Amino acid sequence: MTNPAAIEIAGLRKHFGRTRALDGLDLRVERGEVHGFLGPNGAGKSTTIRILLGLLRSDGGTVRLLGADPWRDAVSLHRRLAYVPGDVTLWPNLTGGEAIDLLGRLRGGFPANRRDELISRFELDPRKKGRAYSTGNRQKVALIAAFAGEPELLILDEPTSGLDPLMDAVFRQCVAEAHERGATVLLSSHILSEVEELCDRVSIIRTGRTVDAGSLAELRHLARTTITAQLVRRDADGIGARLRAAGVHELTIEGSTVRCQADPEALEAVLRALTDAGVRALTSRPPTLEELFIKYYAAEQPGEGRDEAAAVR
Amino acid sequence: MNGHMMKEDASQRPFAGMRVLVQLALRRDRIALPAWVYVLIAIAASTGYSLRGLYPTEQSRAQFAAILNATGSTIAIYGPVESTSLGGVTAWRIAVLAAVLAAVMSILLVVRHTRAEEQTGRQELLGASPVGRRAVPAAALGVALLANSAVALGISVAMPLAGCTFTGALALGLAVGACGCFFAGLAALTAQFAQTSRGANSAACAAVGVFFLIRATADAGGHRWLLWFTPLGWVERVGAYSANRWWVLALPAAGALGLAVVATRLAAVRDLGAGLLGSRFGPERAGRDLSGPYGLAWRLHRGALLGWSIGFLVGGAAIGYIAKDIGGVLSSSSKLVQIIDEIGGHQALVDAYLAASMGIFGLVAGAYAVQATLRARGEESSGRAQLLLAGPVGRVRWAAGHCAAALLGSALVLAAGGLGAGLAHGLRMHDVSGQVPRLVLAALAQWPAVAVVAALAAALFGLLPARTPVAWAALTVFLLLGQLGPVLKLNQAVMDVSPFTHLPRVPGDAWTWPPVGWLVATAGGLLALALDGFRRRDLDLD
Ligand SMILES: Nc1ncnc2c1ncn2[C@@H]1O[C@H](COP(=O)(O)OP(=O)(O)O)[C@@H](O)[C@H]1O
Numbered sequence: 001m002t003n004p005a006a007i008e009i010a011g012l013r014k015h016f017g018r019t020r021a022l023d024g025l026d027l028r029v030e031r032g033e034v035h036g037f038l039g040p041n042g043a044g045k046s047t048t049i050r051i052l053l054g055l056l057r058s059d060g061g062t063v064r065l066l067g068a069d070p071w072r073d074a075v076s077l078h079r080r081l082a083y084v085p086g087d088v089t090l091w092p093n094l095t096g097g098e099a100i101d102l103l104g105r106l107r108g109g110f111p112a113n114r115r116d117e118l119i120s121r122f123e124l125d126p127r128k129k130g131r132a133y134s135t136g137n138r139q140k141v142a143l144i145a146a147f148a149g150e151p152e153l154l155i156l157d158e159p160t161s162g163l164d165p166l167m168d169a170v171f172r173q174c175v176a177e178a179h180e181r182g183a184t185v186l187l188s189s190h191i192l193s194e195v196e197e198l199c200d201r202v203s204i205i206r207t208g209r210t211v212d213a214g215s216l217a218e219l220r221h222l223a224r225t226t227i228t229a230q231l232v233r234r235d236a237d238g239i240g241a242r243l244r245a246a247g248v249h250e251l252t253i254e255g256s257t258v259r260c261q262a263d264p265e266a267l268e269a270v271l272r273a274l275t276d277a278g279v280r281a282l283t284s285r286p287p288t289l290e291e292l293f294i295k296y297y298a299a300e301q302p303g304e305g306r307d308e309a310a311a312v313r
Numbered sequence: 314m315n316g317h318m319m320k321e322d323a324s325q326r327p328f329a330g331m332r333v334l335v336q337l338a339l340r341r342d343r344i345a346l347p348a349w350v351y352v353l354i355a356i357a358a359s360t361g362y363s364l365r366g367l368y369p370t371e372q373s374r375a376q377f378a379a380i381l382n383a384t385g386s387t388i389a390i391y392g393p394v395e396s397t398s399l400g401g402v403t404a405w406r407i408a409v410l411a412a413v414l415a416a417v418m419s420i421l422l423v424v425r426h427t428r429a430e431e432q433t434g435r436q437e438l439l440g441a442s443p444v445g446r447r448a449v450p451a452a453a454l455g456v457a458l459l460a461n462s463a464v465a466l467g468i469s470v471a472m473p474l475a476g477c478t479f480t481g482a483l484a485l486g487l488a489v490g491a492c493g494c495f496f497a498g499l500a501a502l503t504a505q506f507a508q509t510s511r512g513a514n515s516a517a518c519a520a521v522g523v524f525f526l527i528r529a530t531a532d533a534g535g536h537r538w539l540l541w542f543t544p545l546g547w548v549e550r551v552g553a554y555s556a557n558r559w560w561v562l563a564l565p566a567a568g569a570l571g572l573a574v575v576a577t578r579l580a581a582v583r584d585l586g587a588g589l590l591g592s593r594f595g596p597e598r599a600g601r602d603l604s605g606p607y608g609l610a611w612r613l614h615r616g617a618l619l620g621w622s623i624g625f626l627v628g629g630a631a632i633g634y635i636a637k638d639i640g641g642v643l644s645s646s647s648k649l650v651q652i653i654d655e656i657g658g659h660q661a662l663v664d665a666y667l668a669a670s671m672g673i674f675g676l677v678a679g680a681y682a683v684q685a686t687l688r689a690r691g692e693e694s695s696g697r698a699q700l701l702l703a704g705p706v707g708r709v710r711w712a713a714g715h716c717a718a719a720l721l722g723s724a725l726v727l728a729a730g731g732l733g734a735g736l737a738h739g740l741r742m743h744d745v746s747g748q749v750p751r752l753v754l755a756a757l758a759q760w761p762a763v764a765v766v767a768a769l770a771a772a773l774f775g776l777l778p779a780r781t782p783v784a785w786a787a788l789t790v791f792l793l794l795g796q797l798g799p800v801l802k803l804n805q806a807v808m809d810v811s812p813f814t815h816l817p818r819v820p821g822d823a824w825t826w827p828p829v830g831w832l833v834a835t836a837g838g839l840l841a842l843a844l845d846g847f848r849r850r851d852l853d854l855d
């Protein structure tokens with residue numbers, strides 16, 4: 001492999017005074033992939049991104065960005081990437097158009113037609129001064145400047161928090177286009193539908209540590225499936241005991257209806273127990289994204305989910 | 314806290330929530346405000362105390378006063394000595410200084426709690442809670458009234474402790490406090506018009522400058538009727554320790570009240586976040602010059618630079634215009650003429666006056682330098698710097714742009730002041746071609762010390778970004794050392810702390826190059842520390 005991964009982070013640590021913001025974080029983003037970067041508020045996403053941009057200095061661990069050191073080689077790396085913060089502040093006396101041009105020219109400029117096309121797609125009025133823009137419009141300014149330059153790597157930190165659904169759709173198109181031309185995207189977001197639509201893989205972090213990483217299908221696979229079965233007979237002999245032995249969760253039996261949740265490795269035993277008892281109807285539902293993330297985000301976690309994930313990897 | 318206050322209906326009670334806002338402001342300013350008040354009181358007490366030691370007898374003070382009133386080089390800055398009692402001499406020395414400081418304290422205070430809050434969007438949170446529309450400026454003015462009352466009370470108690478009489482101290486304290494209140498009202502007004510807190514502060518501080526120049530012209534040029542047209546002149550007209558004209562206090566009081574009423578009315582009728590001035594639209598595309606960190610720095614600094622330069626040009630012209638009259642106004646008695654001759658004749662008097670004025674220029678240019686340098690900090694904490702620094706812009710290059718604006722800008726501003734003085738003085742002396750270069754150089758002689766101030770602010774930015782306001786404290790210390798040090802006969806080692814102490818007093822004295830050289834070297838060293846520190850540290854956002 002001559003071409004290293006776009007982002008390689010291992011054991012990254014960072015503290016602010018007594019606060020430990022990052023505590024051994026790992027992250028790997030391959031070239032050309034759109035990578036979702038998820039975690040509850042305060043998990044350390046923005047801190048990680050600022051370290052990647054050389055705005056903060058790491059306290060430990062290794063960080064490689066496009067094969068280089070983000071602190072030492074900041075300037076040359078920044079020629080190849082664009083960044084959109086979640087909370088964009090603009091110069092109060094510069095217009096949006098001027099800010100876009102300024103940010104673009106820093107990276108060596110961009111074709112004027114590309115700029116104008118994006119301005120019209122995002123429906124931005126570039127003649128307004130920075131102080132007159134709403135949160136969403138300030139974000140559009142940063143997004144247009146980022147997409148217009150067609151950089152190799154896009155680092156987006158909750159870039160759509162202020163956008164309306166229409167503009168959000170434009171944003172998704174732009175990310176998809178960037179993906180098509182081979183750009184790498186690191187996208188921190190709380191909007192799960194956006195993540196599901198755009199991201200090849202995701203990394204989930206909590207309290208400064210990586211909890212899990214993989215494709216959404218893989219992550220789903222690791223989570224419990226909800227099973228509802230109608231049995232042939234009411235109160236089948238010993239079905240409750242057999243299911244419990246197989247390791248199901250939240251088991252309820254009401255007459256001939258059995259409901260439970262099963263971990264992936266318990267699935268086979270559960271199905272066998274059910275078919276032995278005689279099944280009239282069976283539905284199984286994979287976890288919704290919300291369920292998946294609530295499980296990951298919840299502060300107090302039994303520990304199983306994480307151990308399994310580690311074991312599978 | 315005060316739940317019942319917040320429940321009141323805002324639309325019917327324009328001042329609802331004011332008490333909570335005052336408490337909030339006092340809590341946020343719990344360090345800065347007592348520090349300002351303390352400094353103001355300490356100036357009065359320590360000046361009185363020191364003058365008692367230096368001029369213990371009525372006779373010694375009378376002699377001191379006679380020389381001062383004759384020479385006039387100090388009259389432009391402090392006004393004439395009107396009473397030779399200990400209190401009178403003390404009041405002469407500190408009245409204008411304390412009034413200017415009270416004005417600046419009040420302006421910064423009011424703008425900090427009005428326009429600055431609005432600009433950062435914090436006020437939106439308050440505006441959505443049951444807080445009356447007029448409550449925000451009214452609360453800021455209330456806090457300013459409290460602070461100025463504390464100053465007035467403090468001065469009238471502290472000066473008698475230093476041996477001055479009480480009545481005059483009360484008059485002086487009230488005059489200073491009332492002046493502070495007047496400028497608080499003015500700042501509340503500029504905060505309604507300007508879009509940014511910087512704009513509001515600049516406009517109000519420019520007014521202080523203009524009023525100071527009117528006062529200086531009135532005193533030094535012998536047009537004392539002009540004193541009635543400037544709040545800084547009212548302080549003098551109160552005549553603490555001489556006439557004690559209490560009724561003059563009604564002028565600043567009425568002015569403050571009128572300004573406060575207008576400002577709070579305006580606050581009630583305009584949109585949140587909007588100023589009454591300032592356009593919302595501009596060019597669709599960036600011009601050629603806006604293409605990198607230096608282009609942006611120029612764009613961000615040029616407005617302020619233009620404003621300061623014009624201010625200095627006008628200020629210089631006012632100072633230069635009256636230079637010729639120095640010493641001629643009050644020196645009619647033969648004894649005074651003799652004193653004047655002893656200290657070098659009329660030319661020496663004019664030069665001493667011009668050199669003292671250049672010293673004031675230096676300090677004011679120091680304020681420009683600190684403001685311009687700390688623009689970098691504002692860019693950083695607002696998050697705008699990270700947009701640039703996430704692009705291919707080196708830290709040093711970015712910070713250097715702002716430092717350059719401070720260093721070159723302060724030279725430009727000083728030169729403008731010297732040019733104004735040279736033109737005006739030259740026209741009256743029929744010697745424009747001689748006076749312009751002479752006074753431009755004299756003004757630029759202040760630059761090494763200004764550069765040290767800028768570099769000090771830069772070093773704070775690079776090494777201790779959370780402590781950048783210390784730069785303003787340092788400048789205030791330099792101001793006090795320069796203004797009070799010589800009269801209080803402070804220890805030279807203490808005086809040497811201020812870079813301004815080391816400058817050659819030109820015109821008049823000979824140029825001395827070694828201090829200039831090592832002041833510049835000090836500035837260079839601090840600047841190197843600053844840039845290196847900034848290169849190594851984390852970006853620090855609010
Ligand atoms: N400059 C700072 N000073 C102190 N603490 C900070 C600073 N920046 C971030 N933190 C803390 O670090 C943790 C991670 O923050 P952040 O990276 O912003 O989280 P996220 O972006 O995932 O919401 C939080 O606990 C936050 O309070």
Ligand SMILES: [Mg+2]
Nearest residue numbers: 045046047086
């Ligand atoms: Mg964040």
